[in-house]
Amino acid sequence: MPLLVKPGASEVDNWRVIDTGEEISTVSDIPEHCLLPLEKYIELAPELTDKHGVWLTSDADIEILASHLSNLAVIACKFDTFVDGRSFSQARMLREHYDFNGEIRAIGSFIQDQLFYLLRCGFSQFSVADDVDLESMQESFADFTETYQAACDISQPLFRRRA
Secondary structure, eight states, rough: OOOEEEEEEEEOOOOOOTTTSSSSOGGGGSSSSSEHHHHHHHHHHGGGGGGEEEEEEEOOOOGGGGGGGGSSSSSEEEEETTTTTTTHHHHHHHHHTTTSSOOOOOOEOOGGGGGHHHHHHTTTTEOTTTTHHOOOOOOOOSSSSOOOOOSSSOOHHHHHHHO
16 A cells, blocks of 8 residues: 655545546546546536545646645645656645645655655655555755755745844
8 A cells, every 4th residue: 555755744545536448427427535537526626525636647637627726635746757857846836826735745756866856845645555665755954054945844045034
């Protein structure tokens, strides 16, 4: 069973990712704590609760999700490959342009070396295999003690913080 890791904590990830190929026609087909593909979420959104979330492919247009953000507790951004950085941009846009305050979860093929930067872009949770080294992952959240630029996690650049 996958684990959900965030700075200072880890737990079993009890949210199920519904694949794009799964047949879903009504909300009654969807148990609570499921992450739906964006298109299916938009289709069923009027009937869904905050016990349902959405997952985004790296090429998804998050603008179509904007009117639904107040109903969402969890948005997952799927990394198909760790070299595709578009999910970094999605998280940052959700935080900075759309003021999304819920959980933004990284799923898929991200790597441990990216954790610090994923936090800076607005990610708050990371779904990982249950055989990862949790202690090492927690250490990766603090790979750097100081940052120069402003980002989702620190609103002012270093020169403003030291002034």
